[in-house]
Amino acid sequence: MTLDINKIRKDFPILQEKVHGKDLVYFDNAATTQKPTQVIDEMVKYYYKYNSNIHRGVHYLSNKSTDGNENARKIVQNFINAEHLHEIIFTRGTTESVNLVANSFADRYIGEGDEVIVSEMEHHSNIVPWQLVCEKKKAVLKVLPFNDNGELLVDQLDGMITDRTKIVAVNHISNSLGTINPIQEIIDIAHARGVKVLVDAAQSVQHLKINVQEWDVDFLVFSGHKLYGPTGIGVLYGKENLLNEMPPWQGGGEMIKEVRFEGTTYNELPFKFEAGTPNYIDAIGLGAAIEYVENIGLDNIDAYEQELLAYATEKLSSIDGLKIYGTAEHKTSVISFLVDGIHFYDMGMLLDQMGIAVRTGTHCTEPVMQHFGIDGTVRASFSFYNTKEEIDALYNGILKVCKMFVH
Amino acid sequence: MTINEIQEEIIEEFAGFEDWMDKYAYLIELGTDLQGLDEQYQTDQNLIKGCQSKVWFNASLEEGKVKLEADSDAIIVKGIAALLIRVFNNQNPEDIMNADLNFIDEIGLKQHLSPTRSNGLVSMVKQIKMYGIAFNHVK
Ligand SMILES: Cc1ncc(COP(=O)(O)O)c(C=O)c1O
Numbered sequence: 001m002t003l004d005i006n007k008i009r010k011d012f013p014i015l016q017e018k019v020h021g022k023d024l025v026y027f028d029n030a031a032t033t034q035k036p037t038q039v040i041d042e043m044v045k046y047y048y049k050y051n052s053n054i055h056r057g058v059h060y061l062s063n064k065s066t067d068g069n070e071n072a073r074k075i076v077q078n079f080i081n082a083e084h085l086h087e088i089i090f091t092r093g094t095t096e097s098v099n100l101v102a103n104s105f106a107d108r109y110i111g112e113g114d115e116v117i118v119s120e121m122e123h124h125s126n127i128v129p130w131q132l133v134c135e136k137k138k139a140v141l142k143v144l145p146f147n148d149n150g151e152l153l154v155d156q157l158d159g160m161i162t163d164r165t166k167i168v169a170v171n172h173i174s175n176s177l178g179t180i181n182p183i184q185e186i187i188d189i190a191h192a193r194g195v196k197v198l199v200d201a202a203q204s205v206q207h208l209k210i211n212v213q214e215w216d217v218d219f220l221v222f223s224g225h226k227l228y229g230p231t232g233i234g235v236l237y238g239k240e241n242l243l244n245e246m247p248p249w250q251g252g253g254e255m256i257k258e259v260r261f262e263g264t265t266y267n268e269l270p271f272k273f274e275a276g277t278p279n280y281i282d283a284i285g286l287g288a289a290i291e292y293v294e295n296i297g298l299d300n301i302d303a304y305e306q307e308l309l310a311y312a313t314e315k316l317s318s319i320d321g322l323k324i325y326g327t328a329e330h331k332t333s334v335i336s337f338l339v340d341g342i343h344f345y346d347m348g349m350l351l352d353q354m355g356i357a358v359r360t361g362t363h364c365t366e367p368v369m370q371h372f373g374i375d376g377t378v379r380a381s382f383s384f385y386n387t388k389e390e391i392d393a394l395y396n397g398i399l400k401v402c403k404m405f406v407h
Numbered sequence: 408m409t410i411n412e413i414q415e416e417i418i419e420e421f422a423g424f425e426d427w428m429d430k431y432a433y434l435i436e437l438g439t440d441l442q443g444l445d446e447q448y449q450t451d452q453n454l455i456k457g458c459q460s461k462v463w464f465n466a467s468l469e470e471g472k473v474k475l476e477a478d479s480d481a482i483i484v485k486g487i488a489a490l491l492i493r494v495f496n497n498q499n500p501e502d503i504m505n506a507d508l509n510f511i512d513e514i515g516l517k518q519h520l521s522p523t524r525s526n527g528l529v530s531m532v533k534q535i536k537m538y539g540i541a542f543n544h545v546k
Pocket residue numbers: 030031092093094095096123125126171173174175200202203223364
């Protein structure tokens with residue numbers, strides 16, 4: 001099926017906006033995606049008609065909101081094909097999900113001298129929580145490197161694992177390089193040695209269909225806002241037996257069964273890990289976003305985005321002095337680049353003047369920049385609502401900037 | 408010229424630009440022409456923190472006047488630094504301390520002024536004022 005991009009673009013009101021008097025070209029989708037009216041309207045509807053705190057009321061509205069929240073959980077469960085509904089925990093986002101796992105998993109399973117493995121291409125939010133935990137537990141953090149194309153050296157993984165290794169935390173897709181990592185292979189290697197795996201899917205759920213049971217992954221984390229949903233909502237999927245064994249992370253309302261000063265007992269999954277009033281309106285928005293994406297079809301989305309990636313890669317590569325960082329064989333629609341003699345910040349500022357939104361800097365992956373010996377890149381990341389004409393605008397924009405720097 | 412006279416001059420210059428391209432081309436020119444800082448002065452101490460690009464300022468006091476030099480790895484940022492130097496170089500510490508900067512607003516660079524913007528124009532101005540305060544104290 002070919003997508004009707006013009007029709008899709010009408011679903012996203014912000015794409016009609018002007019920036020500095022120019023048509024907006026939004027190429028910062030890896031940072032956050034725009035929201036379709038279907039998502040915005042669903043959330044507005046709940047605020048207008050059904051808002052009420054969930055799980056605690058006896059009244060009509062509370063039941064409506066509770067149903068909305070639990071329906072969203074169900075949508076997420078189906079989206080990643082989790083076996084049980086209670087394996088879906090709502091969080092604030094990827095970062096909070098990683099912090100939850102790092103702390104709670106470590107409390108149960110990680111001790112002095114144990115090891116955690118992350119990769120060299122992780123987002124800071126899948127590095128720092130593990131560093132904090134390793135420091136606290138006197139555990140060791142090991143790093144799986146990548147080659148100069150931006151491909152993980154997966155054949156080194158088995159050799160890095162020892163009988164003290166407890167978990168491998170790795171991203172499915174790199175936000176700064178676009179690399180799609182061979183997750184199935186990584187999980188199989190780790191599991192063969194009895195090591196658990198957390199997959200950061202922040203950059204992949206919006207591009208590729210994920211099936212947690214097929215992967216047999218132990219934990220999967222992602223954010224709503226990169227999946228055309230609202231900010232402030234994210235997901236932690238965890239296998240039932242692990243989540244049951246792990247202690248609660250935050251305490252408060254909702255997560256308890258009985259509170260006694262002599263000792264409190266905890267609620268069942270998923271509520272054990274959802275302390276306090278949940279962000280149910282955003283959860284409902286996330287549900288609507290997933291329905292929107294599934295309606296278009298992830299296969300269609302992926303096929304079209306691959307087309308955009310190929311087109312943009314070819315065009316940008318033809319520019320004199322332009323170097324792309326991240327040239328893995330399997331990539332999503334992310335292009336990190338630098339042009340000889342032009343600082344990424346200058347490039348970003350000038351493209352902005354032309355209405356083109358790109359991200360500049362380290363993209364929260366400083367180790368990736370250190371690998372290449374650079375301070376940062378310009379990153380253009382495409383979504384299915386982008387067009388080849390917009391890529392032409394980027395191409396012409398870069399040429400214009402180059403010209404400004406010649407004199 | 409006083410700080411305010413220089414600011415007026417810059418505002419007039421920028422008023423002549425037709426569009427953003429001219430304005431930024433001029434900043435690029437200023438950045439390219441600004442003599443950088445000797446590597447020995449590109450120290451962590453002189454580095455302005457919180458910028459996506461690296462910016463260094465070095466200041467000294469000569470015969471009661473503040474001498475300023477700056478450098479950056481991003482040319483536009485260096486161009487903005489050049490404007491700041493033009494305004495503040497060779498001024499009295501006291502005048503720098505008390506200066507009321509309006510030219511940034513007037514020439515349409517205000518978008519770079521918000522404290523969260525990563526080019527650190529705010530930090531640059533703050534750093535220069537700190538030099539003003541410090542040298543005023545020395546005097
Ligand atoms: C790969 C990856 N992991 C984690 C994150 C953090 O996501 P969030 O800031 O939504 O918690 C991001 C987003 O920037 C990301 O791209």
